[in-house]
Ligand SMILES: Cc1ncc(C[n+]2csc(CCOP(=O)(O)OP(=O)(O)O)c2C)c(N)n1
């Protein structure tokens with residue numbers, strides 16, 4: 001198959017106007033631009049509206065438990081680091097349920113690419129507050145407004161010296177596509193937080209709300225300067241920066257594990273199979 005059709009999966013069950021559609025299309029376009037075929041990548045997800053992402057793309061997939069995509073993605077990457085391994089989830093899935101896994105995946109710097117569809121709400125379960133919901137936001141579960149301080153994934157990632165830290169916006173499709181391509185090409189763990197309007201349940205952070213605030217960072221921002229990156233990561237309110245906030249050159253985990261730094265584990269397993277067959281053939285001579 002040619003063009004984006006090669007990635008055609010099931011028909012999405014998202015609401016009309018949901019920011020997830022733009023993310024899905026930008027993702028497919030980035031794959032096509034990089035010449036990555038469906039058999040060459042794997043998407044791992046947990047539960048949620050964003051968690052349905054791998055159903056909507058033709059590729060290798062694993063859709064498992066809420067918040068548990070990163071340990072599975074880590075296992076897949078360790079077994080075959082030639083494969084592009086992508087993890088996808090919502091802000092609840094990755095920053096709430098899966099928060100602990102995120103911290104340690106960043107520390108390890110394994111070459112998994114994580115895309116968080118950050119709609120600042122629990123979408124699939126109909127609108128409870130998530131870690132990134134803004135303080136004071138009224139929901140069906142928080143009738144007096146969210147009391148906890150808003151979680152800042154970008155600041156946390158810079159603080160943990162995460163390899164590649166970027167923020168995209170579903171309403172800025174072309175820019176998002178370029179960020180996805182940069183994340184694919186980074187040699188280590190990449191976190192891309194994607195602001196994603198949930199048109200049905202989040203009536204605060206709408207396309208209009210984001211449209212009045214988001215801006216693309218220009219060349220004046222040096223993502224290798226960690227102190228400046230931290231300042232950018234803290235920007236949220238009247239102005240919200242988009243682009244690569246931080247990146248470093250820490251070596252990825254796969255290159256630091258002597259057993260797999262040469263060839264992927266799957267190749268070794270294949271050689272073991274071949275060896276076993278030869279051995280049993282020669283043993284047959286003695287039977
Ligand atoms: C361990 C566990 N806790 C809670 C749930 C219920 N649950 C399913 S989806 C969901 C919220 C999903 O929100 P988010 O991860 O932000 O993704 P979205 O649907 O907004 O894309 C919750 C709490 C569950 N399935 N498993």
Ligand code: SF4
Pocket residue numbers: 013014015017018019020049119123124197198199200201
């Ligand atoms: S509820 Fe929100 S996140 Fe879920 S499909 Fe509808 S618009 Fe998208």
